[in-house]
Amino acid sequence: MPDTAVADGKKAYGAAGAKKKYRKQSQFKEVWRRMKKNKAAMIGLVIFTVLVIVAVFADVIVPYDYGIKNVAAERLQPPSAKHLFGTDEYGRDCFARVVHGSRVSLTIGLFTSLISLAIGGTLGAVAAYYGGLADSIIMRIMDVLTCIPGILLSLAVIAAFGANLQNLLIAITISSVPGTVRLVRATVLGVVGQEYIEAAKSYGAKDARLIYKYIIPNALGPIIVNTTMSVANMIISAAALSFIGLGIQPPRPEWGAMLSNARTYLTSSSYLLIFPGVAILLAALSLNLIGDGLRDALDPKLKD
């Protein structure tokens, strides 16, 4: 009953309009204001936005065909005005491949990180908050998953269900969940022991409120940093699977796979390695900068 009462109160407030500045509405602005002061985070945000724009408007920038059409006459050409990033061993335009590869790579990186965070975060928080049997069951399953090397686990999933983008995402997510569960559990355990949790209980807070308003926000720092870092790892994992032929199927371009292929021409045509490498680096770096900035912006203690 008190719940509906609160909800009604909120509605009434919404109807009355935002006469008074209330904390909940200003929180996002507040975080954004602090984030704007952080130069590194803003640089990260700009780079990442550019990457996303490139991914979204890939077809406008350069036609997909350039990236998959084999042109025997133009094999392994160094960067030039015609081929900005040069061509690979099949005469495909590397610029087109990097641009179109961003679609696949960014999808893999972001999607798997977020799913892994959602699943791992929930399991880790449940394990830490409820403890006891729930903790034991979840953590033992995670132990079993950790026993199998990540790449082998992904291989097994793909071998069983077939190689396509969807299965690739599932495979990479599964192998990264145990790490997230561990991290979230450890962080949440630290927060649950704090006295303010007990204080909140002493004035009647429910489990859901404790988890969403007290535990998660206080445990967010390390989790955000870990998630942004894991985006780069996920791209690399996908690349590894593509390399052994179980990830993205050629000729579809993908940064990791391009990196793997370029290995053969490392000494003669190093540009093949540099451009997709830089692309992965920029994606990872920008997300790390954003993650760091976000963590600082979310912590009121660092407010100046």
Place this chain on the structure above:
Amino acid sequence: MNEALLEVKDLEILYKTDIETVYAVNGVSFSLQKGRTLGIVGETGAGKTTSALAILGLLPEKTAHIMGGQILFDGADILARSKKELREIRGEKISMIFQDPMTALNPILTVGSQIAEALELHNHDNKSREEIARRVDETLEMVGIPAHRKGEYPHQFSGGMKQRVMIAIALACEPELLIADEPTTALDVTIQAQVLAMMWELKSRLSTSMILITHDLGIVAQNCDDVCVMYAGEVIEQGSVEDIFNDGLHHPYTVGLFGSIPNLEEESERLSPIEGLMPDPTDLPPGCKFSPRCPRCMDVCRAQQPGTYTNGTHQIKCHLYAEPDRQENT
């Protein structure tokens, strides 16, 4: 006499882990009348906080076991309540002020929203956001903090201010019972006095009953109507403030406590502390719990638990005062 708001009867709590069993509270009984203040004094580890947490139903579920007894609040047994019912009581009917204001506030929520939280949780009469915000302002002003500071975070407040915020949270819903667990231990002396004076004033204004847990006898003398002296999980002496501070007869432990505080009128070179340490709560002595440290220990003390000697409102649990015909083998 007034109606009892809270009655604790023969409460027994132990903490059980794989390694050992800690007998934290062993048969504690006390009662609190409406509008009065009960002081619970005792050393660290005497079971004061455990008793308080039991009243709120906040004992750690995995290790703490309530072995017996009743806690009657407004006539109904708290121990028999469901979790949901307990949640509705907490904050609204009974609330607690914690010992350390530095860690008892959520560092990432503004103080205003933390005060609003209790109000939102117990919002039975559909107060709107504005009304809650107004109530937050009032509560803050009530504890002497300007309302415009409600948008600030706990780390922007000093220790004494944080304790005021804690008090504001605890009093936001105007509870019937306020449990203050060593509310001034973490504060320096001048702030202690301020905070206590403010608590006293608010308590009388809102006619809240209060349990004040402390180990400072001075605070007890100034603020409390009734006093329980706890030792090793038992109430060894209880009565009104006059009984404890003025009456002639005392438990030797209480005498020891008074001997450990400086006296302005008598001149003495040194304080006389109580020799020895609290008994190990995993291995309590069979007879009187205080017997190993008691300067007036008799043979019977080591073997038998003492009965209760009663003189009006004053109760002492000690063999010294046991009348031969009333001696019980409890």
